[in-house]
Amino acid sequence: MKHARIAGLAVLLAVGVAFPLIFPNPAATNYGVYTLIFVAVASAWNLFSGYSGYISLGHAVFFGSGAYALGIAAMDWHVSGVAVFALLPLCAVVGALIAVPFGLVALRVRRHTFIVITIAVFFIFQLMAYNFSFTGGSIGVNAPFLPWQAAIYNERFYYIALGCAVGALVVAWLVRRSRFGLHLRAIRDDEDRARGLGVRAMRVKLTAFALSGAVTGLVGGIWFFYISQVQPPSGFDPLFDLSVVLMAFLGGLGTVAGPALGALIIEPGQLYLNVTFTNGYLSEILLGAVFLAVVLLMPRGIIPTGGEWVTKLRTRGRPVISPPAPVQAESDATKAEAKR
Numbered sequence: 001m002k003h004a005r006i007a008g009l010a011v012l013l014a015v016g017v018a019f020p021l022i023f024p025n026p027a028a029t030n031y032g033v034y035t036l037i038f039v040a041v042a043s044a045w046n047l048f049s050g051y052s053g054y055i056s057l058g059h060a061v062f063f064g065s066g067a068y069a070l071g072i073a074a075m076d077w078h079v080s081g082v083a084v085f086a087l088l089p090l091c092a093v094v095g096a097l098i099a100v101p102f103g104l105v106a107l108r109v110r111r112h113t114f115i116v117i118t119i120a121v122f123f124i125f126q127l128m129a130y131n132f133s134f135t136g137g138s139i140g141v142n143a144p145f146l147p148w149q150a151a152i153y154n155e156r157f158y159y160i161a162l163g164c165a166v167g168a169l170v171v172a173w174l175v176r177r178s179r180f181g182l183h184l185r186a187i188r189d190d191e192d193r194a195r196g197l198g199v200r201a202m203r204v205k206l207t208a209f210a211l212s213g214a215v216t217g218l219v220g221g222i223w224f225f226y227i228s229q230v231q232p233p234s235g236f237d238p239l240f241d242l243s244v245v246l247m248a249f250l251g252g253l254g255t256v257a258g259p260a261l262g263a264l265i266i267e268p269g270q271l272y273l274n275v276t277f278t279n280g281y282l283s284e285i286l287l288g289a290v291f292l293a294v295v296l297l298m299p300r301g302i303i304p305t306g307g308e309w310v311t312k313l314r315t316r317g318r319p320v321i322s323p324p325a326p327v328q329a330e331s332d333a334t335k336a337e338a339k340r
Contacts, residue, residue: 016162020155029154031268036161037223038267042247042259043168044215047175048208049245050254053188054111056209057241058102058118059216061125064235065098066091066217067224071141072134080144088221095217096210103209107202110191126236140231143224157226164222165260168215173256175208184208188254239284243270246291252301261302266290 016036020029041063049056070091074084106117129135148156175181183204186194195201224230244259247266252258266287273283298305 013166017159020158024155026150026154029158031271032158033154033161033226034271035264035267036158036165037219037226038244038247038263039165039260040161040168040219041216042244042251042263043165043172043256044212044219045244046248046253046255046259047168047172047215048205048212050248050259051176051181051184051188052205052208054107054114054205055245056118056212057115057245058122059212059244060236060238060240061102061122062095062098062213062216063220063223063240064125064129064230064232064237066095066220067230067235068129068135068141069094069217070221070224071143071230074144075141081147084144084146084225088218091221092214092218095213095215095220098217099210099213100206102213103206107205107209122236122238122241126232129232129236135232138232140229140235143228143230146225157222160222161226164219168219169256169260171211171215175211176256180204180207185254239287242291243267243287246287246294249291249299249301250294252303252305255301255303258301258303 019032023029023032041059045056045059048054070084070087073079073087073090079087102121106114106121109117130138135141146153175184183194183199186197186199187201187204191201220235224235227234243266247262248259249262250258250265251260251262270283270287273286277283294301
């Protein structure tokens with residue numbers, strides 16, 4: 001099974017690398033760029049919410065802040081051309097710095113109240129983007145011009161987004177296999193018991209929140225470069241968080257590959273609906289319907305549910321763990337020896 005997984009990952013990576021070569025159409029590569037951006041964001045979101053059990057509906061704060069930070073820094077520091085990519089670490093730093101005070105306030109409460117606080121903070125940041133002068137108000141901020149030919153523009157951003165998606169998945173895998181990830185899952189299962197066993201819950205949650213915010217802010221900067229502009233409705237979009245949560249739930253909350261699989265299914269579908277149908281609300285309506293269906297019919301997601309089916313097929317109804325063999329009756333000679 002281990003060799004099969006490695007081979008499967010190698011095949012997926014090869015398909016990802018070859019995609020723009022097989023489908024060079026700009027429309028297809030555009031789908032690929034957006035999908036990989038959401039693969040990275042969904043993995044970053046799952047890094048905190050999936051492992052800790054604290055569902056965040058405010059990760060658009062990190063995404064939009066990373067985009068705005070990059071645009072404002074490039075404009076104030078007069079950075080242009082390909083040199084703007086050197087500012088991408090700034091997006092990660094901004095995401096992490098916002099996550100620390102945000103987490104210090106929000107993570108002092110338990111899960112249900114945490115959701116409400118993340119929504120409130122999201123709207124605060126959206127209103128600030130509308131009203132602060134350095135954010136450009138409703139006009140927003142434009143990205144510096146990149147001297148790339150139109151024929152290779154999407155392809156280059158595709159490989160940049162692919163690198164971010166792979167990096168986010170690697171970080172999620174490393175965290176899950178580490179002691180830090182074990183502490184996060186202990187908090188998700190029973191936070192009070194985890195505290196009793198010596199887990200410093202607040203420190204662990206805040207670290208995961210800051211790491212998730214850093215990755216999300218970095219991806220927000222790449223998205224800003226790609227679309228060349230950020231405005232309050234696009235940088236701080238409430239449907240962004242709903243989409244990311246649905247991706248994680250559909251693929252499998254708390255798994256490494258689940259959010260990536262959900263993004264590979266949901267994001268191309270949303271883009272197709274937006275292009276095909278003129279009704280701008282159709283994709284949102286279907287998104288809510290899919291979310292409801294997933295929660296009711298497959299609450300554990302595709303990967304955990306599929307794993308259970310595979311296990312049942314392999315065992316053919318037998319228990320996964322064989323029962324212990326019954327103790328054989330002692331022979332008469334052994335009993336006689338014991339009497340002596």
